[in-house]
Amino acid sequence: MKVPISWLKEYVEINLPIEELAYKLTLAGLEVEEIRYVGLPMLEEKQQATKISGFSWNPEEIVIGEIREVMPHPNADRLVLCRLDDGEQEHTVLTGAPNLFPYLEKGELDPPLKVAYAREGATIIDAYNETKDIMLTTLKRKKIRGVDSYSMACSERELGISEEHEGIILLDQDAPTGQALAEYMGDAVLDIAITPNIARAASILGVAREVAAITDEKLIPLTLETVTEGDPIKGRVSIEIKEPELNPRFVLGLIEDVEKKPSPYWVQRRLKLAGIRPIDCVVDATNYTMLEIGEPLHAFDYDVLLERAGGKPPSIITRRAKSGETLTTLDDIERKLHDFTVLVTDQSGPLSLAGVMGGADSEVGEKTRNVLLEGASWNYVNIRRTVSAQGLPSEAAYRFERGVHPAIASLGVQRCLEWMRKWTGGKVAQGLVDEYPLPPVDPKVKITPGDIQRWLGISLSAVEIGELLKKLDFEVIIKKDELVVNTPPHRLDIGQGMVGKADLVEEIARVYGYDQIPETNLADGLPLQVGNRALEMEDKIRDKLAGIGLQEIVTYRITSPEAELRVFPPDHNLPDQDYLEITNPISSDKTVMRRSLLASLLEVVEKNRRSRERIALFEIGLEFFPNGENKIPVDEKLKLAIALTGVRTHHSWQCADQDLMDFYDLKGLIEELLADLHIENVSYTTDTAPSYHPGKCARIEMDGKLLGFMGEIHPKVKENYKLAEAPLTVAILDMETLLNKVDDLFNVESIPDQPPVLEDLALVVDDDVPAQTVQSLILLAGGETLTEVSLFDVYRGEQLGEGKKSLAYSLVYQHPKKTLTDKEVAAIRESIVKRLEKELGAQLRSW
């Protein structure tokens, strides 16, 4: 809502600087997003922070001038010369403004044309500069086509009023020649963000009411001067409301013999400052009144309605649209109507989309002489549904869909008729036709000082509370320690009972001042300290992974099936995957909730391939799966994904390990992670999965439960992405399985007093025997005394024979109580070797 200060001042006195007013409004919930100066002087020192823009008019330099004669330029057809009086002396002013050409060679003008005159040396806006910011320029004397030019009559753009630069401003006749323009019509516009609960302030009067309350001023009441010269409206039109729930009130007024012409300049200027384009005095009057008091109005061409009714008094009917019904709106679009759309109709069919947009047939046009004016109130839900179904936002609908109190419908019609009479010269018919089947019940709410204490933490007496509420026009009756508060008939945001009480608490806090309420600390007892173990463990995993060289990423959870297909080889038989589909996607690449964290991860690897020689990433994030059996038919599964590619260590002046990372680098990371989480009983077995290299993929299990897969990405999948040559290995683990297993209350063993016995053991086995099998068997056969086994060499060579490999292990023997003798160690070794020989055909190579 753009509020020109000059307009606001008609309803409330303003006795503080604009910046301070803006700050107070902002604190009270009418956030002033910007103050745009249009002529009024700006403060030198910035006082309260609000964004400030615009331009002040120097009162010495920019004044009201009058053009007495418009004469041809001797050397240029497109320019004219004006004899202009600036209140001090006469000047010759040169201009190319097209709106002066009608006055060319008309001799002495009577009355003269009032204009905004910028004297020599004046600073104005450079109208030819197309940049977004205001660029200023100073008027200097120069010759244009042989004629001296040093001053000018200004356009709106040159003064920062609007973007209009076609012609110069022609002021109303009452403008006093020689007066500083800033004094006559200098302004500042507050741009206020209106939240839904404060929709009542979507008008000048509404904002004035708030200003009065928060600055402790009195509201200047609106005075209607009703002059009715026409015949009574009674009997010349009738109203029938089919569903009062949808249309609680409908008011009609009539004005005849209007002359359609431009509105006075001050009206046009205010509309422009408020962001509405002036059209003609009839349309302007409806818009002006809507901005002024908040009631949207609609003007019908009365003669069209008469004609549709065959010359008889038209009957206006409001009702829901019937199925298949259409209406061509005044933007010339034929609209199919929904059953929730409320229409204003007559006997012959729809006239307008109630509260949203008029129909083309009955709109006021060039030839309109007699205007039937509608002021009504509508159910906001239906308005909202119609606006969104038809894609038709408008200033009127903006107000109706937030709620307009029915009480102001008649005031709106009367006020608008008054403006039309003044600006069009028409005759207002006596009276109104007013159908008001469903007046709202303005809530009556009880509240006590105890409520205020309990909610806001401040103690106010009943009288003090009453005073605060009265500032906002609430009627207050104090009974002992209780206030009975009546809602004023212009607002719809106060509820009943407990809700109404909360609504009043907010109003009291706003007027009292949020900044005046002292800050306190929670005095309540501490809540149950339950922590969040899942999150704590997740964070532990994050820290571990970052600590061992992985970068955490967070990706979009909205994707497309096409993007996810890339994780499969092209020749793979694609699974028929059910997705959670978004009904209203924002773009074609974001249509479903992801099922594959892997796809997200690979995209990030792809994106970063050029900037890093080593990429090591992980994400902990959700995958989404439809599951019709749930109450909410969706499974959200938390997964951990890791990707590793490129060199092992960064290029460096020191010798660096520039080998490419492979399966075992990834496996090492996972082993470290699981060890850190004290997870034991993990097995890695050869397996296959579509996205993985068939020979380099492992299934990871924990206590026989699937934890996830890891391996090198299938070369055919790699081809689906733009990736470097290096192998890319990934792992996807199920977080829930992992977290359920984490034991953070693990036991720690005592440090043994006795020295351990260390020895190495090399065994020859068949090449296809998995290392994990050998190691497990060593541990098993070694018994309790064998505390550590680690593989330190894998060797294949001619002397071993075809299909054989040698595995070398370091063993640690440790007895908790005593020092082991050579004999005892030899016995254990013996049993290990025998067992391996028996079960795996292993040969002892050395020890």
Next chain:
Amino acid sequence: MEGKLELIRREALSALELVDDEKSLENWQVKYLGRSSELMEIFKALGTLSKEEKPVVGRTANLVKVALETASGEKEILFNQRRINQDLEGEKIDVTLPGRRTISGSIHPTTQTLREIYRVFGDMGFQIYRSREVETDEYNFQLLNFPPHHPARDMQDTFFITSDKDRGDNPLLLRTHTSPGQIHAMLEHTRKYPEDPPPIRIILPGMCYRYEQITARSEIQFNQVEGLAVGKGITFGDLKGTLSNFARRMFGQEARTRFRASHFPFTEPSAEMDIGCFLCGGDGCSVCKGAGWLEILGCGMVHPTVLENGGFDPEVYSGFAFGMGSERITMTRHHIEDIRYFWANDLRFLDQF
């Protein structure tokens, strides 16, 4: 005998004065203190001396031995120091060469900020509560006092999820805020403690979604952290105090806060908390868009309807709630100009955290 010992002492000590490197010191030690030195010969011959002579000569010989050892020891220390000094001179390195780095990763900035928020509120007793991202209209809106077609829904453009069944006024959607968790948490709590429920103090973090164009200033997915405190006698003053404390922890002890009236359907009174722009000190700059204040979070007293929907009696209980976008906080703290950086995961961005 004693004269001979004195002679040995003198000769040895004067010879030692000429010794000036480790090698000749070694030779000197062999010559005067070695197994076949004159002094050692005297010790060996002690047994042949008479009872009277033996202790006298033995003592003197010992004194000479100690004197020689002490003197050579001092020389040894001297040479040792000299050698270290010499070595040091040859051992100069270029300290400007880069160090050997271990490889480490880092935590995504969003996670880092979330953790910081957890920590600050954790210190004030707030527990972390998480809930699902695919929600129903009922939990995301209706129970939070947004009836169907309520104008406040305009402020939260929503992604809906296509459903096989006609769900009427209760479609599936991606949560637009973590507030549905407020209802889940309150209901769990009041069902567990139907009589006189103890206070709740939680924060609700997680990913939320809004139907918006992706630009430098707006994203379709973002992390939100909400807070909820419900109890007997919680006031708007407590809300202000708690959140100002948070702002000081998050943005420095100098941070100034202001609370201005606003509107959220699930709180009343509602407020926005701004902090004084710490870049321009309030004069207005490009970061605060000339306003001098930065919007940090929305907050308010829990609406009585919402308390009731959560199983609390609003006549007895009161509470406050707040919500903030953690990426916005990260942007404010680190002067990040483009919100799209967060999910783009360019390592050149992530490496900086």
